[in-house]
Amino acid sequence: MGRNRVVVYPDWCKGCGICAAFCPKKVFAVGQDGKARVVNEEACVNCGFCEPHCPDFAVLVIPGETDQTPCPPETAPDPAEQPAAKEVKP
Amino acid sequence: MTAPRKKRREAFLLGNEAVVEGALAAGCTFYAGYPITPSTEIMECMAKRLPHVPDGAFIQMEDEIASMGAVIGASLAGRKAMTATSGPGFSLMQEQIGYAAMTETPLVLVNVMRGGASTGLPTSPGQGDVQQARWGAHGDHPIIVLSAADVPECVEMTVTAFNFAEKYRSPVILLLDEITAHTREKIELPEPGDFEVFSRLTPTMPPEWYKPYEETMRGVPPMPPIGSGYRFHVTGLTHDPLGFPTSRPEEVRALTERQFRKIDRFFEDIQIVEHVETADAEVVVIAYGCVARSARLAVKQAREAGVRAGLLVLKTLYPFPRRHVEPLLRNCRLAVVPELNMGQLSREVKRVNEGYTTVRTINRIDGQIITPSQILKEIA
């Protein structure tokens, strides 16, 4: 059995730290750039917490026994075009 | 020998009941409302009739805001839907009228005008909601406002209201007054085929090509019922051709301009008036609703007295039928605008009158009708 793979899409991650705070195996850390990064992939036990709890659908855990490749979002946004969470409030 | 003409069904109906006949003849299958005098008979009549109409649905909502919401929802789901109200209820509906205009949701709203502001004169006639019908909802938006002067016209103009709503994907307001709504007259009931009935165009292209707010030749994009396989977004925010919010200046401008253009391009179809002896008129009365009935008699009497008087009955109030009014103003020495308000449609007449003639108003706000003799005094 291969080990689990954990992927963060930096374009969608907002660095809220939920994954890092609650992962039982401390797989994530939020970096200086305000993005989560995978720092301890081999420890992942595929507990199922991080994917449904990431508010921005930015984490993907690929269990070891499969050979799936991550599916990136079809249209990764241009970060220059879209500052997160800044829209006119009606 | 010719077959005897089938005798038409006749009925002795209130204006309000005639509205229901018109609505059903036009294919209305959904009504949501909240009771208020003097429009309530429309709702009660719908409650009786709709359960027997194929696919008919009726619901009494908790207020007029909710009524408009339900009508908008039903229309998005593909129904021809309407509501009716008066005075305070009309004020409550304004936000949703704006939403319907912005989202281009067809619907018919009948507002039976009563007297006065606020609770005012619930059982008396008025025409004080004319400007509100045009500009009651905030922001620039196109709207169609119609009126009717007698019971047969209540049928006819309700059918027209539905046809315009469907053709132009627009909310249409039919303004009646308490007199017209509560007058009982004998009318021939509409039979299938009496009226041309128009239903909104639905898209024929594959769903992935469909753009709900696309610029089209007519300016009116086709509209599928929700749930028919075209999944799209509807929002009251300013939106792009796909229906998603936008604040890009060019997209904002394009949306608003198209929404106005889709009405403006069809003035000829939309602006309905009736000319009564205006061809040679030196005095012209411009009237709508129950006042038009008094005016009709006044003009007849003026003619008998030797005055070349004429009458222009406005059945479309907005977009204001300038193309009909202006030529008359150019050629008459006096225009008289009698209304049951402090002067609302006369503002439009004065706006169009660029010094051509004298515009005189007759304004009555005491809950009583304007009588023929009151008008006759001004014109003869």
Place this chain on the structure above:
Amino acid sequence: MAEITQLIHQYLRHNKKFPLVFCPGCGHGIVLGSLVRSVHALGLPKDDVVIVAGIGCSGRIAAYVDFNTVHTTHGRALTVATGIKMANPKLTVIAVMGDGDAFSIGGNHLIHAARRNIGVTALVLNNFIYGMTGGQCSSTTPEGAYSHTCPQGQLESAFDIVELTRAAGAAGVSRGTVYHVKELDALLAEAISRPGFNLVEALTPCFTQYGRGNGFKSAVEMFKWLKASCLPVERYEKLEDRTGKLPIGTFVRRDVAGLETRWANMRQALAAKKGGAA
């Protein structure tokens, strides 16, 4: 677990800009995920699902999902949802609203939708605050909590959404949180499947407009608070000291036909009577 995120991606509108418009750590995105998973679990075709949203940060959810979506006016989502459901009872209609949306400006519509049991699911994203307009109190802001319009602390008491909706007569009432997300998925799926009016209150942190002003140091802290204070209603009821605790789970399960069904039955009865008489 990769299928969770991949599944969400299948339901997102790819012509929309991502990431979501929400602030970092905003629970609204998690509710969006929950909504998608529950609809998927029920096997509902996208074409048959209508999301009717109000105005607020919560209302912004509608634009992102590839269902039939209607973003209405502030507080009025349920009225439009009612019209849609009465017009086409085959559709699954879900109204997504904020706490202000559903219980302040739209409170009247909510109790009436519950009373008449129209077959609509109300998903209320309760963050105890007006998020979108920048942090004013709502009808669910707890007594004593701070907001820009009660800078001295809220003097009014808050609605208990569950009790209010129960009293109004809803077929189903439940509460979940974005921390207890698996449970939230299940609550939503249950609510969507039950006839009549069903309300799901989802507690969702708004650090930006609520947490910051009320002693939380981060969005994560608010999730920790949800974890620590919310427990299943069955366990909650056995507690001796309930201070600071909130029950989650399903509170009301009533067996009623939706209004749209009662309407159809009435029509059928009328038609039968007419047919019989002829």
